[in-house]
Amino acid sequence: MKILFFGPNGSGKGTQGKIVKEKFGIPHIETGVIFRDNISRGTDLGKEAKGYIYRGELVPDSITIPMILNRLKEDDCKNGWLLDGFPRNLTQAQELDKALNQEGINLDIVIEMILDRQIAKNRIMGRRLCVNDNNHPNNIFIDAIKPDGDRCRVCSGELKTRTDDQDEEAIDQRHNIYYDNETGTTAGVNYYKDLSAKNNGVPRIIDLDGTPGVKEVTEELLGKLGK
Numbered sequence: 362m363k364i365l366f367f368g369p370n371g372s373g374k375g376t377q378g379k380i381v382k383e384k385f386g387i388p389h390i391e392t393g394v395i396f397r398d399n400i401s402r403g404t405d406l407g408k409e410a411k412g413y414i415y416r417g418e419l420v421p422d423s424i425t426i427p428m429i430l431n432r433l434k435e436d437d438c439k440n441g442w443l444l445d446g447f448p449r450n451l452t453q454a455q456e457l458d459k460a461l462n463q464e465g466i467n468l469d470i471v472i473e474m475i476l477d478r479q480i481a482k483n484r485i486m487g488r489r490l491c492v493n494d495n496n497h498p499n500n501i502f503i504d505a506i507k508p509d510g511d512r513c514r515v516c517s518g519e520l521k522t523r524t525d526d527q528d529e530e531a532i533d534q535r536h537n538i539y540y541d542n543e544t545g546t547t548a549g550v551n552y553y554k555d556l557s558a559k560n561n562g563v564p565r566i567i568d569l570d571g572t573p574g575v576k577e578v579t580e581e582l583l584g585k586l587g588k
């Protein structure tokens with residue numbers, strides 16, 4: 362199963378993505394996680410990407426596109442993958458489509474999480490990251506996943522914030538890119554919607570309302586996926 366997962370920062374895409382990954386037994390490839398991992402390990406890629414990430418800008422396509430296309434060629438991707446955070450603009454969407462065509466790979470599903478921009482912004486600012494596991498959900502503004510005091514609600518681990526999550530300018534910049542339907546992420550989503558319309562519903566497009574709580578969104582998603 363090959364799946365693209367779109368959604369603005371703060372929509373809960375990472376949390377839902379983890380569930381999809383487990384249901385299908387496929388790797389969850391998150392561009393942002395790959396970059397942050399490289400930054401913390403001090404690699405050349407991390408050094409190059411750092412400035413763009415802190416400003417909320419996209420890391421240049423010349424770095425990001427080959428990085429992801431190479432990742433998809435690794436052994437664990439043979440039976441499918443879930444891409445989260447890529448494509449993030451129209452060029453990346455077109456290049457991914459081209460690369461998949463060249464390899465004779467069909468994309469099965471495109472999920473789009475829909476969330477109001479202001480709600481997404483509040484959720485980002487309330488997000489806390491567990492040092493033990495990035496996917497332990499903690500958000501000081503969401504009742505269902507409020508941390509336990511200043512510790513992780515799942516494992517009592519220490520909680521941190523992402524630098525780019527506390528910088529309003531960087532958040533606005535990330536959302537400007539996401540909601541841009543000319544060349545940004547929304548343009549990339551529309552590219553795949555057009556493809557689906559021309560190709561008898563392949564890939565299948567799944568719209569997902571990200572407004573309710575984590576559990577409700579998961580139920581809707583798994584229902585639509587038939588899982």
Ligand code: AMP
Pocket residue numbers: 370392393394396413414415417418419420421425446447448449453535
């Ligand atoms: P995220 O964890 O998805 O919020 O991504 C954090 C940051 O990583 C973004 O604000 C960008 O600077 C960078 N990034 C993630 N995905 C991409 C991508 N597909 N293309 C370029 N930059 C990206």
